[in-house]
Amino acid sequence: MTAPRRPGLQLPRLEPGLTAPTSPDDPRFGLAASLERPEAVREAVAAGRVRAINAETGLELIAARAPAPKPASRRTAPEVALSTKVPDYVLRQLRRRYAESGITIRNQVLFALRLAGVEVRDEDLHDERRRGRG
Amino acid sequence: MAIITFAQVKGGSGKTTLAKCMVAELVARGGSVAALDLDPNRPLARFFARIPELGGVEVASPDPQRRVSMLVRDLSARHGNVVIDLMGAATNDTQVALALSDLVVVPSQMSEDDFRGGIETWRQIEEAEAVARRPIARAVLLVRTASGAVRPRVEAFLREAYTREGAHVLTAAFGERTVWKEMNYAGWVPPLHERDGNAAANFAAIFDELMALLAASATRSVAAA
Numbered sequence: 027m028t029a030p031r032r033p034g035l036q037l038p039r040l041e042p043g044l045t046a047p048t049s050p051d052d053p054r055f056g057l058a059a060s061l062e063r064p065e066a067v068r069e070a071v072a073a074g075r076v077r078a079i080n081a082e083t084g085l086e087l088i089a090a091r092a093p094a095p096k097p098a099s100r101r102t103a104p105e106v107a108l109s110t111k112v113p114d115y116v117l118r119q120l121r122r123r124y125a126e127s128g129i130t131i132r133n134q135v136l137f138a139l140r141l142a143g144v145e146v147r148d149e150d151l152h153d154e155r156r157r158g159r160g
Numbered sequence: 161m162a163i164i165t166f167a168q169v170k171g172g173s174g175k176t177t178l179a180k181c182m183v184a185e186l187v188a189r190g191g192s193v194a195a196l197d198l199d200p201n202r203p204l205a206r207f208f209a210r211i212p213e214l215g216g217v218e219v220a221s222p223d224p225q226r227r228v229s230m231l232v233r234d235l236s237a238r239h240g241n242v243v244i245d246l247m248g249a250a251t252n253d254t255q256v257a258l259a260l261s262d263l264v265v266v267p268s269q270m271s272e273d274d275f276r277g278g279i280e281t282w283r284q285i286e287e288a289e290a291v292a293r294r295p296i297a298r299a300v301l302l303v304r305t306a307s308g309a310v311r312p313r314v315e316a317f318l319r320e321a322y323t324r325e326g327a328h329v330l331t332a333a334f335g336e337r338t339v340w341k342e343m344n345y346a347g348w349v350p351p352l353h354e355r356d357g358n359a360a361a362n363f364a365a366i367f368d369e370l371m372a373l374l375a376a377s378a379t380r381s382v383a384a385a
Contacts, residue, residue, distance in 0.1 A: 046240060047192075047236055047237050047238060047239060047240060048163065048233075048236035048237065048242075049237070050233050050234075050236075050237045053292075054259060054260050054292060054294070055229050055232070055233045055260070057259050057291065057292055058228065058229035058232070058256045058259045058260045059227070059229040059230075061229075061255050061256045061259055062227050062228065062229055062252070062256055067252045070252070070255055075250060075254075075255060075284060075287075076250055076251060076252050076254070076255065077169075077249065077250045077251075078247075078249040078250060078251045078252075079251065079252050080198065080200070080222075080247060080251045080252060080253050081200075082200060082221070082222050082223060082224075083198075083222045083224075083227065083228055083251075083252060083253055083256075084251075084252045085224050086224070087252070
């Protein structure tokens with residue numbers, strides 16, 4: 027006669043007091059919830075108690091640290107480099123105007139070209155280097 | 161009631177295997193048990209789904225809308241025991257789970273890295289206990305120890321090292337056995353399917369020691385109230 031492959035389950039006596047559910051009003055849940063707050067986690071990171079963030083439970087912490095998504099370019103055409111030489115006093119004036127008005131040298135040149143009749147679209151006058159600074 | 165957490169800030173120490181065994185042991189003893197799986201690989205639900213006796217065990221996992229505290233509050237209101245399996249790192253979930261626990265088991269292999277991680281975890285439990293102002297039963301469990309009668313000297317060395325740091329080490333240790341590795345492949349869980357075998361007896365000894373710690377902690381808690 028062969029022994030049964032799976033012996034029947036045994037039901038030993040349970041420890042008293044180990045079968046009752048935990049009350050939802052137990053103070054431990056309030057404490058645990060307070061430890062889930064972003065500021066509590068940041069404090070724990072600073073103290074060295076937390077060295078890794080679970081993306082499933084700390085998504086807001088990770089998202090808050092992620093760089094803002096780069097806005098899509100509004101320009102109508104790709105940018106190409108243009109290099110030329112000008113008298114030094116012209117460049118000094120352009121720099122002074124930039125310091126006073128914040129209008130970049132690129133845009134001062136493009137404005138001037140548009141006044142001279144060269145097609146420069148409004149969308150392409152937007153200087154993306156200044157985005158996100160203010 | 162018992163919220164039982166397997167915690168160790170170092171990975172690969174045996175938390176998930178022990179959590180599986182703990183759930184199986186509680187089911188075998190007729191206990192009401194649910195699990196919280198904080199390992200993003202979700203090993204618990206996959207394992208329980210394969211074992212008919214464990215198929216009905218509720219396994220919860222967090223998401224941005226359902227936080228750990230919320231899930232444990234819900235599970236522990238409906239089940240006598242909740243087993244929490246943490247990720248093997250010092251994560252934001254670690255301190256939350258510790259603050260919720262009645263009992264924390266810190267598995268430790270024999271390596272120095274496990275020892276360092278075990279002590280760090282132990283300190284975090286002490287801190288959680290101080291903040292929670294209630295006793296949290298806890299023990300270090302040596303794992304992957306030699307199953308035979310001959311104990312390697314590193315085991316005694318490690319027991320002494322933990323004790324020197326103020327950590328309590330269970331007398332029983334989780335022995336290295338092929339059956340624990342085969343458990344997932346074979347769907348054969350010693351605490352359920354072979355209770356008269358050596359592996360099941362090994363885990364039952366661990367379980368009994370842990371329950372004694374829990375009972376002593378509950379007594380201290382009542383006395384302090």
